[in-house]
Structures are given as structure tokens and as C-alpha cells.
Amino acid sequence: MGCQTMSDRSILRFEHVGHAFLGRSLFENFDLGIAPGETVALLGPSGSGKTTILQIAAGIIDPVRGRVHRHYRRQGLVFQEPRLLPWMTLIDNIAYGLAAAGLPRRERRERAGLFALEVGLEVADFGKYPVELSGGMRQRAGVARALAVEPDMLFLDEPFSAVDVGLRRHLQELLVGAARRRGFSTLLVTHDLHEALLVADRLIVLSGVDGRVIAAHKPAGSPGRRMARTVFDEAERLSESPAFAELFSARERVR
């Protein structure tokens, strides 16, 4: 496999990467290059290895085979659940990445405050602990924490799957706007085709059976719907997996 666009300009590049878990191969020879400012969405059914690819990309786990080249300085990560530290206040949670980078307390709190306001949190909540916040506020804080480090590369691991539709749309638009303004690259893992179409420049569909990439497309200047049709037409042609039923039904909605 490895039909992804590769480029010397890539700030993140997978080179023949393979990974296995408990003796079961998740994927083999995975190649991927992400250009500066590009947003790539990884789609696929549960167990297809999307999150593993993201964790390898972010350096959280090492691949069994192959190499990952990272040509960026700072990375941010938004998880499916907010993963805030319960013993830190909202503002300290948002400033977590800045503190890890060694920024002085006052400076990091000021910067974290700006990003907290940007995602729609209020100053009155800055001193509250996560247990005092609603689920939506916590997820906003997770997004603010990732943006606060001013990343060159942003990883999104199904970040909006547990929030309501209104907030989901708001955060999606916020991230698209931030990526355009600041020019960072994004790798998004999602089940949601519509989210991928809204956010991504390129879609990669993973097989749920043997870890193959069954579709990877970036039609030049293609609007979302046409890109989706192209991707899923190819996915349907290549895949014999019943696990794709859900994605194919999503294609029907797009058409």
C-alpha cells in the first residue's frame, strides 16, 4: 500500500511503516506525507488502525517497522475525550503544553487565557477545576490546550465525536479558521465523513480487514462532495469488506 502523495516538503512523513498488536498486523508499508498547511483526514471503521497511525505520528508509540520523519518543532493533540488533569484549574490545563516547554508561569497563563477566550471560554471559569465544568467546556479547553502551544502540526483524534452538534460545528469551523490563519498542518482521525469533508484537503480511507489503504485522494481543487464521491467510488471498487457499509451509507447521504 502507499498510494499517498509523498513530497520532500512534507513536515510529517511515514516511510514504509508497519505496526502489529498482539501478533496481529494492523497495517503494513504505510506511506504518507503531509505538506505544510495541509489537512489530512484518516477514515475507516473501528480497528482499522487510524488512532494507532496518529499515535505513531505524534511519537506516542514507536512503529514496529519503518520510519517516521518529523520536520516540525511543536505539536498539539486533541483527544476524543478532553483528558484534562482534574487537579489543575482550567487555565493551568490549557497552559499545560506551555509549562512543559518551560514558559514562565505568568507568560503561559496570559497566552493560555487568549486561546481560552478564542474557543469561547469565559474568564470567570479560568480558576475552576474540570469537575466544575460542563462536557462542552472541557472539550473546548482540550482544543485551546492544543492551539496554545502554537503547533506546526496538529493531531486530532476524533475530537468532536462526544460533543453535541452545535458545539461540534463551532469547533470544526474554529479549527479550520485557525489552520488557515496560522498555517499549521493537521492530521484528523474521524468516523464522520462530513467532518472530514469540512476540515480536510485530503481523505485517506483505511480497510478494516487487513490494514490496507483502499483509497487516498486529493482531486485538485475538488469541492467536498466531489472528493467524497471519488474516494468512496474507489473504496467500493477496492474493498470487499462489510465493515465499510457504514461509510458507504455515508456516501449515499453525500450524493
Added chain:
Amino acid sequence: MNRVLESLGWMGRYLWAGWAGLSGIFCFLAAWQAGHEIYGSFILPSPGETFAAMGLLAARPDFLAILAQSAVRALTGFGIAAGIGTVAGVLAGYSFAAMRLMKPVVTVLLGVPPIGWIVLALIWFGSSGGTAVMTVIIASAPVSFAGALEGVAKRDRQLEVMAQAFGGPWFYRLRTVTMPHVLSYLFPAWTTTAGSAWKVTVMAELLSNSGGIGGELATARALFDIAQVSAWLTITVGLALLTDYGLLHLLREALERWRAAGLPWGVKR
């Protein structure tokens, strides 16, 4: 200013919560008085007689020196035991091999009664403060070890992944992610350890005749001064409670304010 007011409010709540503890103590004193009414002063001196004896002891010029002697031994033993136990427990929590090596040792240490260590320590250190300190360390360190081990083993690994993703160095991750979680396991262990440190110190002093409260207790027993025996015991319990509520609980309240934040108003304490 807000922080000062917040701290004052928190301290007020902490002190106010003392009423609940005091009511429990008064119930205990009532039961003690009832026992005294049944068995008489020779078997069980009344709380009043005991407090009168405490007053006499407090008037002695060497009273504070006796307390200080026992306190230094108990708190030194507790500090060393908590330190060694916590560090070893954290290491064992991170390393499966270390855990497999240390756990049987701790089980053996926990199985030996403190009196056994006192006898050995008497042979090794003679009638000195070292006997009490060493006994406290050996009897208490395994409890801290078990608490720290449990805390590290049950840490939230997803939070660690988050910290790793944001580039936190290992010590920063330990300080900000693991240790705050481990504290909730350590405090009960330290509370138990602090209480037993006082008991073991007095026991070791009594058996090794090395001064301190234990030494005074031995003298009072030899003189059949039961009121004084009760007074020294009450003082020991008071010091253990002071260590617990004046030091450990206070520290816990300060470090774990976030827990209280999640409770509805009215059940914060």
C-alpha cells in the same frame, strides 16, 4: 486578595469541621466515664482524674523535653519510613521487575510483629533512640510502599499519553500527572503510618528503657500510678491526633482542593 479570602474560607471550613470530630471524642469520653463508674479508679481512672494527672505532668520542668524526645524519634522514623516507602513504591509501580522483587520482601516485613523488631533493634542499637527509630522505619515503610505502588499501578495512563504528546519530560510528567494521583493513595497510608509511629516509638522506649514517653510510662507502671499511666497514654494519643489532623490532614486538604470542588455545597466536609 481573592486568594487570601479563598484560603481563609478554606481554613474556616477545615476548623469548623473539627466540631464533628469533637463530638466523637466526647462520646468516647462518656463511654470512658461509664467504664470508670463500673470498675473504679484503680482499674480505670476517670477522664477527670486523667486530665488532673496530665496537669501535674505538664507542670514538671522536664515535661516538654520528654515529649520532644519521643516526638523526634517518632517523626524521624515516620519521615524516613514515608520517604523510603514512597520512593520504593513509585519505582516498583513503574517497573514490573522491581515490583516482583520488592513485593515479597514487603510481605515478609509486614508479617513480622513490631515487638520482634524491637528485640532485634535492642541487640543492634542497645538502649538508645536508634531502637525506636529503626523499629518505626521497618514497621511503617511497607505501608507507604504499598500505597505508592497501588497509586502508580492505577494511574490514568491516558493522561500520561496526553502529557507525553505535549512533550513533557519524564520528571514533569511524574510531578504533574502521576504524583497528584498517587497522593490519594499515600495519604491514607501516611495517616496509618503516623499513628503507628507514635505507638511503636512508645513501645520501643518502654521496652528499651531509653527515656521519652515510653520510659515515663514504664516508671508509672512500676509505681502503680494508674492515673499517670492513663495520662501518658492520653498524651500519646493526643500527639498522634495532632500529627494526623494538624499535619497530614491539613496537607491533604491543601493539596487536594480539587476534590472538594466537585462536591455540592453543604457536603464539602
